[in-house]
Amino acid sequence: MSGRFDAIPEAAVRDGTATDAYFLRTEETLERADRNPTVVAEITRDQFPTGEFDLLAGVKDAARLLEDLPVDVDAIREGRLFDGGPVLRIEGEYLDFARYETSLLGFLSHQSAIATAALEARRAAPDASVLSFGARHVHPSLAGVVERGALLGGLDGFSHVAAGELLGREAGGTMPHALVIAFGDQETAWEAFDDAVAPEVPRIAIADTFSDEKDESLRAAATLGDALDGVRLDTTGSRRGDFRHIVREVRWELDARGREDVDIFVSGGLGPTELRELRDLVDGFGVGGYVSNADPLDFALDIVELDGEPVSKRGKLSGVKQAFRTPDGGHHVGLADRADPEGGDPLLEPLIRDGEIVREFDLDAATERAREDADAVGFREQA
The missing domain is CATH 3.20.20.70 (Aldolase class I)
Incomplete structure (x- = not known):
């Protein structure tokens, strides 16, 4: 792989070689052991709400990266604000998506940071x-x-x-x-x-x-x-x-x-x-x-369910979760199979079903969503 400029080609992103080496070694190890568990993995920034909202972007690119893989994906819509808990969830056999983690996090981390900074500027001079x-x-x-x-x-x-x-x-x-x-x-x-x-x-x-x-x-x-x-x-x-x-x-x-x-x-x-x-x-x-130059948001991808049972690494929360916008503009995170908060609006919605994208991406609609959500949560309000 060579080029005049130091830019990773799209083909490397698509085939999953735009990744960290340890994912390819993980593939090799699991395949040698004939092990490929069914998992649920979640991408999060913080486990619990902190009171500081960020604006989600990069979902379009994430969807196109995972398209045609035999997985189901739910995600918060671009243009919505989030504060802890999952922003994207993948369900499938681990080896079907393991090597895409690096690019997936990069898509979400970088563009969400840029969009959040832009929203801060927009709110500062409306x-x-x-x-x-x-x-x-x-x-x-x-x-x-x-x-x-x-x-x-x-x-x-x-x-x-x-x-x-x-x-x-x-x-x-x-x-x-x-x-x-x-x-x-x-x-x-x-x-x-x-x-x-x-x-x-x-x-x-x-x-x-x-x-x-x-x-x-x-x-x-x-x-x-x-x-x-x-x-x-x-x-x-x-x-x-x-x-x-x-x-x-x-x-x-x-x-x-x-x-x-x-x-x-x-x-x-x-x-x-x-x-x-x-x-x-x-x-x-x-x-x-x-x-x-906004600092990329520190997203991480973690397995939270293994072959139908809750699991997590230390410091992370096990079990499949959902995030909600509450009527007072708050952000609530809870287990997906438990009762919703009263009047809460579930934020993670279907994005991919069995490899097929089931959502449209409209930049103008996402921009309007960001404006409305910023009003709802009082994003970075200052006199």
């Missing part, structure tokens, strides 16, 4: 446009994962062209500092951009390349006139100082000249804290590393 600018922080082969997770978490768009082609969405973005530097002065660059790009592309001028943000914003407004839709402030951290004051100053000076119509967009090292601090002044945000 009335502003928030775009994902983080693809540059990850291996190019992961850009689609980043941007799909960003959309699922509720962000309004993203900047990566190839990810847009993969997801059937159009990438957004206007101009970098490099364009201004290439022309040598701001006015020439802004005018050239206005002359070159399609009319439907917003005219948002980068406004902090060679001089301060106020000066360049006013010059952009004078240069492009009514064609100017907005200015983007991407001030380097070493020059930023009191960023809120800078934004207020730009807004003041634009308004003083009758340019209330010019929106202000900001980017560069932003997370939920900065979005909350600036959201009353800013029309749009570009969020990068906070979303794309």
Whole structure:
């Protein structure tokens, strides 16, 4: 297996060689012993609720990985929030799915973390446009994962062209500092951009390349006139100082000249804290590393039933479980064969039956589910 870039090919994921070596040695050992037990395995992050919700993503890829295997799978739907207990459950003969554990956990762990971070950003600035600018922080082969997770978490768009082609969405973005530097002065660059790009592309001028943000914003407004839709402030951290004051100053000076119509967009090292601090002044945000670099969630897969009997390793809970959303927005975990909590909504639903996917995957529906569930559980609520 070789390639120009260090990207594991899809074929290796599909055939299960994108795995940890000990799973292949486990296969060899069980096969030599003619042992292949029927098991139930669950994927969990925490055993019990902790009060901290995360957003589930990556289920589509998990389903496609397990498709055509002789197993039954139940899972929480993408776009639902969870807090302890299983998010996905597999029932079948162990050797039919053992080698897929590594990739399965990777699909869920990485994209759930990205989607959760995106939802945090979305909730921090609910009335502003928030775009994902983080693809540059990850291996190019992961850009689609980043941007799909960003959309699922509720962000309004993203900047990566190839990810847009993969997801059937159009990438957004206007101009970098490099364009201004290439022309040598701001006015020439802004005018050239206005002359070159399609009319439907917003005219948002980068406004902090060679001089301060106020000066360049006013010059952009004078240069492009009514064609100017907005200015983007991407001030380097070493020059930023009191960023809120800078934004207020730009807004003041634009308004003083009758340019209330010019929106202000900001980017560069932003997370939920900065979005909350600036959201009353800013029309749009570009969020990068906070979303794309989110630490993967620590999921694990554990056998909880062996040949029909409850079993578990130390520190894990035996028996087949179900997770519920309670009417008060709580998360309840219990044994699947016991009474439901009163009014509880079971979260794990059929995903695969005897190798066939029995669920549709709609990104817009998952995004709406995330929004509704975040409201229901009070996700990361802050003033």
